[in-house]
Amino acid sequence: MSEEKLPAAHAPAGTLDPFADPGLPEHEPRRTDIDEKAAKRAERQVSLLFVISMLATVGFIASYVTIDKYRIVDLFFFGKIGALNLALGVTLGIALFCIGAGAVHWARTLMTDEEIVQERHELKSSPEDREAGIREFQQGAADSGIGRRPLIRRTMIGAMALVPLSGVVLLRDLGPLPGNKLRHTFWGRKGPEGRTVIINENTGKPLKPDHIIKGSLTMAKPEGLNQETEDHQPNEHYLAEMGKAVILLVRLEPDEIKSKKQLEWSYQGIVAYSKICTHVGCPIGLYEQQTHHLLCPCHQSTFDLADDGAVVFGPAARSLPQLKITVNESTGFLEAVGDFAEPVGPSFWERG
Incomplete structure (x- = not known):
């Protein structure tokens, strides 16, 4: 049988108690x-x-x-x-x-x-202990x-x-610091009637009408909006401007377009809309050819591109803004005429 451990107070003389309290070393002043x-x-x-x-x-x-x-x-x-x-x-x-x-x-x-050494005690403090704690x-x-x-x-x-x-x-x-920046994009830098060449976002080259294939989406941006400036320095405003100016182009049959204004702002059935969802600003890119519906992948807002970009499903409250386009007779390139008719992206307090 194993020996029973003796308390430290009753340990035989000359034996070492491994659990004895070593005490505190002598305090050394700083x-x-x-x-x-x-x-x-x-x-x-x-x-x-x-x-x-x-x-x-x-x-x-x-x-x-x-x-x-x-x-x-x-x-x-x-x-x-x-x-x-x-x-x-x-x-x-x-x-x-x-x-x-x-x-x-x-x-x-x-x-x-x-x-300072404080011996353990039961969790509930006595009135004396509370007074001592205050002291x-x-x-x-x-x-x-x-x-x-x-x-x-x-x-x-x-x-x-x-x-x-x-x-x-x-x-x-939280204040109205953006001023009128949310109301204008890079497309309008040349004025209300100024024209801007439409550039394919992937190739970086100007677009012609025959580049827009029916049933597909073409992402585009305005000419002059580049990641680098003319002196090859990073364009600090590129992402902010691109977030407002990026568009998508779709070719429809002219008789499929329901709105007269939408037809006037198109060219041979090619319509241009903002790529930014009017709900919370997600980029849109899912197109259904048969219905001409455009789906936002974030919250499933659905827009009808054949009907002024109107909302047909989901939480978005406003139609997609359309960009008026035409073609340059001398170059054959598609061009935007002025800016969007209304601010792109989600609603904001100062929109009016």
Whole structure:
């Protein structure tokens, strides 16, 4: 039979109890506990971290207001990234890190660090224990020195008060800041009656009427809208403009077109519509030849291309905007006449 383990208090003399309480080592004071100059230096370091946090928050707000959201910077190994996103991430990260680092440095160098042992007790606290907890909290507040170190207290409050402003500034996007940008696309840059050559999105070449095959969709964009500028620099506005200007072309029989206005805006049965769903802005690309219906894959909104792009099913509330097209008699290329008659994409408050 195995021997029964004896309690530590009754262990035979000379035996080693492996579960004996080793106790706490002797407390060693920190340099800031015995050297007031070191304590002052640590106080200035903590305050400096809080001040850096404040400056970073101001930098976050300044970046949000001044940096163009389409600006791109090249970070070598990381590749190309939006300058605004980079500035916001770096400044907000510094602001939050410095608050945390300042609090940790404060606790490790200036707050009381004497070891305290608290024996386990039942979960329910007695009134005496609750009173003792309040006293310990008050003692902890006194030990932290926050009342005696106004420089730390003020800079910490300033840093924590400024950080929430980052979220407040973001509310700016809820206002009508886009102005009339949502009402116009790249097609209208030459004016109401200006003509723009229609470019095949896949080949990058101008389209002619015989390129549009019945029963298929042809994705297109306006001439001049390219990913690079003339000096071979990245076009910072390409994606934003493309998101509004991209169109799809479909060839119908002229007698299948139900609307007189739609027929006038077409060329030999070729109609051009915005590719952007009027529900939440998904790109549309599913075409059913027999019914002339166009299906949005996101939420199944269905549009009738033979009837002014009207909604026949799904959550979309508005018809697809049509683009008026014609042909250049000298070149034979399809051209758009002016811009869409109404804003493309989802509805917005200022639409009217």
